[in-house]
Amino acid sequence: xxxxxxxAKAHADQEPRVLTGTHxxxxxxxxxxxxxxxxxxxxxxxxxxPSTEVAEHLARRLPALNGRFVQMEDExxxxxxxxxxxxxxxxxxxxxxxxxxxxxMENIGLAAMMELPCVIVDVQxxxxxxxxxxxxxxxxxxxxxxxxxxxxxxxxxxxxxxxECFDLTFRAFNAADKYRVPVFILMDEVVGHMTERVVIxxxxxxxIIRRKRPQNAPGDMPxxxxxxDEDLVPPIAHAGEGYKVHMTGxxxxxxxxxxxxxxxxxxxxxxxxxxxxxxxxDIEMYEEIGVDDADTIVIAFGxxxxxxxxxxxxxxxxxxxxxxxxxxxAWPFPEARIRELIHLGKVKRFxxxxxxxxxxxxxxxxxxxxxxxxxxxxxxxxxxxxxxxxLIRS
Amino acid sequence: MTVTEQxxxxxxxxxxxxSLLRADRLxxxxxxxxxxxxxxxxxxxxxxxxxxxxDKHVCVSGIGCSGRAAGYVNxxxxxxxxxxxxxxxxxxxxxxxxxxxxVISGDGDLTAIGGNHLIHSARRNVNLNVICINNFNYGMTxxxxxxxxxxxxxxTTAPDGAVEQPFNLPYLAKATGxxxxxxxxxxxxxxxxxxxxxxxEKSGFSFIEVxxxxxxxxxxxxxxxxxxxxxxxxxxxxxxxxxxxxxxxxDIDLIDESKSIxxxxxxxxxxxxxxx
Numbered sequence: 286x287x288x289x290x291x292x293a294k295a296h297a298d299q300e301p302r303v304l305t306g307t308h309x310x311x312x313x314x315x316x317x318x319x320x321x322x323x324x325x326x327x328x329x330x331x332x333x334x335p336s337t338e339v340a341e342h343l344a345r346r347l348p349a350l351n352g353r354f355v356q357m358e359d360e361x362x363x364x365x366x367x368x369x370x371x372x373x374x375x376x377x378x379x380x381x382x383x384x385x386x387x388x389x390m391e392n393i394g395l396a397a398m399m400e401l402p403c404v405i406v407d408v409q410x411x412x413x414x415x416x417x418x419x420x421x422x423x424x425x426x427x428x429x430x431x432x433x434x435x436x437x438x439x440x441x442x443x444x445x446x447x448x449e450c451f452d453l454t455f456r457a458f459n460a461a462d463k464y465r466v467p468v469f470i471l472m473d474e475v476v477g478h479m480t481e482r483v484v485i486x487x488x489x490x491x492x493i494i495r496r497k498r499p500q501n502a503p504g505d506m507p508x509x510x511x512x513x514d515e516d517l518v519p520p521i522a523h524a525g526e527g528y529k530v531h532m533t534g535x536x537x538x539x540x541x542x543x544x545x546x547x548x549x550x551x552x553x554x555x556x557x558x559x560x561x562x563x564x565x566x567d568i569e570m571y572e573e574i575g576v577d578d579a580d581t582i583v584i585a586f587g588x589x590x591x592x593x594x595x596x597x598x599x600x601x602x603x604x605x606x607x608x609x610x611x612x613x614x615a616w617p618f619p620e621a622r623i624r625e626l627i628h629l630g631k632v633k634r635f636x637x638x639x640x641x642x643x644x645x646x647x648x649x650x651x652x653x654x655x656x657x658x659x660x661x662x663x664x665x666x667x668x669x670x671x672x673x674x675x676l677i678r679s
Numbered sequence: 680m681t682v683t684e685q686x687x688x689x690x691x692x693x694x695x696x697x698s699l700l701r702a703d704r705l706x707x708x709x710x711x712x713x714x715x716x717x718x719x720x721x722x723x724x725x726x727x728x729x730x731x732x733x734d735k736h737v738c739v740s741g742i743g744c745s746g747r748a749a750g751y752v753n754x755x756x757x758x759x760x761x762x763x764x765x766x767x768x769x770x771x772x773x774x775x776x777x778x779x780x781x782v783i784s785g786d787g788d789l790t791a792i793g794g795n796h797l798i799h800s801a802r803r804n805v806n807l808n809v810i811c812i813n814n815f816n817y818g819m820t821x822x823x824x825x826x827x828x829x830x831x832x833x834x835t836t837a838p839d840g841a842v843e844q845p846f847n848l849p850y851l852a853k854a855t856g857x858x859x860x861x862x863x864x865x866x867x868x869x870x871x872x873x874x875x876x877x878x879x880e881k882s883g884f885s886f887i888e889v890x891x892x893x894x895x896x897x898x899x900x901x902x903x904x905x906x907x908x909x910x911x912x913x914x915x916x917x918x919x920x921x922x923x924x925x926x927x928x929x930d931i932d933l934i935d936e937s938k939s940i941x942x943x944x945x946x947x948x949x950x951x952x953x954x955x
Contacts, residue, residue, distance in 0.1 A: 374774065531758070533749075534759070
């Protein structure tokens with residue numbers, strides 16, 4: 286940032302960037318605090334229920350920390366603005382819900398293609414279209430994976446509590462920079478509007494991983510914005526640094542120049558997919574309860590995982606061989622672990638409760654011939670612990 | 680090879696603005712007679728004359744023929760999605776206010792699919808220089824009419840002539856809050872270059888419309904001849920009126936030979952910028 290160090294220090298003295306301590310905090314606010322703790326510089330967004338509290342919180346907090354808050358004219362512009370800010374070196378962020386997420390898909394593809402890191406939180410509501418704006422949904426999970434046209438790797442975290450809203454938003458910024466990808470926080474209305482205990486660690490316990498930067502000073506050799514290292518991720522030079530970068534949504538060569546041929550396209554798109562696919566084991570996160578001896582495994586994420594946890598614990602206390610696999614990353618989907626559990630031979634069936642009509646179920650069915658029992662609600666309400674428990678007992 | 684040849688040969692390849700063009704991307708993909716090259720030429724000359732370090736200039740384009748401009752200037756340059764050059768540029772300019780950010784794009788990109796961003800960027804008075812290359816049609820996709828096509832002018836999607844009232848862009852830019860508004864044509868090379876320079880000097884949102892021939896599409900369907908012939912129309916019918924106050928009367932009629940085309944620097948005011 287161009288602001289002088291003196292000004293920055295004066296602001297920082299008044300406004301702490303990391304709210305270290307124990308709080309009783311709204312999920313949406315915890316998400317915003319996670320972004321601030323991760324070093325957020327730039328937010329651009331458009332108000333939409335049930336994510337508005339993220340923007341409102343940052344409108345108060347971010348300018349006091351020398352960051353920039355811009356309320357845009359729509360979500361198309363919001364997404365474009367955070368990519369532009371990222372090109373200039375910012376840790377950038379936006380918050381939305383289903384209808385806005387759909388509009389952002391255009392430029393999410395651009396972020397994937399230009400490989401400009403940014404973080405997008407989608408607080409899901411009952412959909413499609415305007416749906417139930419104030420009520421819960423989990424039906425953007427496949428849109429998060431496949432929403433923009435074409436193939437590209439993606440990362441999506443799905444918090445199940447305000448604490449995870451903080452933790453995973455913080456983590457999302459590191460992942461975005463590390464892999465040069467847009468990263469999603471797939472929240473839902475229940476988690477976003479829930480107030481719970483949130484513990485925020487000291488700043489020095491929150492390690493920030495920054496994007497890779499050019500090794501050489503700008504000069505004689507043209508900088509190759511898209512020449513990847515062994516990890517398939519290229520370093521980034523920012524606008525104004527003198528590297529004369531060119532970035533485009535067109536298929537491009539390592540210099541960033543348009544290259545209108547099938548070979549370059551195939552190589553580029555495979556790398557965009559592989560840089561996430563080959564690092565899936567590093568990125569994936571899930572929580573397990575008693576899966577090792579379980580004949581029934583419940584797979585759930587977000588708010589639904591809270592019901593599932595209650596049901597699984599109750600079932601286990603009744604002596605039923607039941608476990609839970611809770612997705613913390615929806616994408617990459619932890620398919621290696623699920624295949625492993627199937628291979629171990631104990632599991633006889635899966636139960637997939639979710640607030641949509643079977644989007645996660647498709648992913649599980651893709652991996653197994655075992656029965657996949659679903660418990661769906663189209664949105665506005667979520668599966669109760671009793672309903673899940675009844676299926677486990679059946 | 681003689682000593683003389685060795686000394687002359689490199690000198691013959693150096694042009695004062697070579698360093699500002701991506702020579703490794705030439706020849707460009709623009710058609711013979713197209714006006715976009717002249718606009719790029721004017722922009723890089725303005726960079727050289729601006730007194731601002733080259734590295735502090737950034738160029739952002741959208742999609743279309745004019746959208747390819749960013750790909751030919753040898754500074755940090757970004758080729759965004761269709762219509763989104765302005766919000767993309769906003770992200771750069773707001774995060775790093777030390778940069779002089781110019782958006783070069785076409786009339787379709789900036790005023791149709793990107794129209795909402797245009798009016799809001801002007802209203803916010805974000806520190807951006809916008810060069811809107813108006814060739815009255817969608818050239819890259821083959822000559823469809825758009826929101827700047829003059830009434831009655833033909834395109835592949837209006838074979839009997841455009842029936843919708845087109846935008847009067849200087850009037851629109853002024854009404855929505857731009858602090859500098861100009862219209863020139865690619866024939867007015869010096870005036871255009873000076874306007875770009877003025878935009879670079881000014882804080883806030885500057886908007887320059889530059890009329891450019893598209894002989895391959897618009898010119899062909901409207902029997903305007905080749906690019907040179909369209910320039911001849913500009914020469915005969917353009918009337919320079921700097922500081923014109925009647926911006927509402929600046930509609931363009933290319934077909935009716937009795938109508939003049941008003942060009943000039945129309946607005947140059949100060950207004951609180953977004954960063955202020």
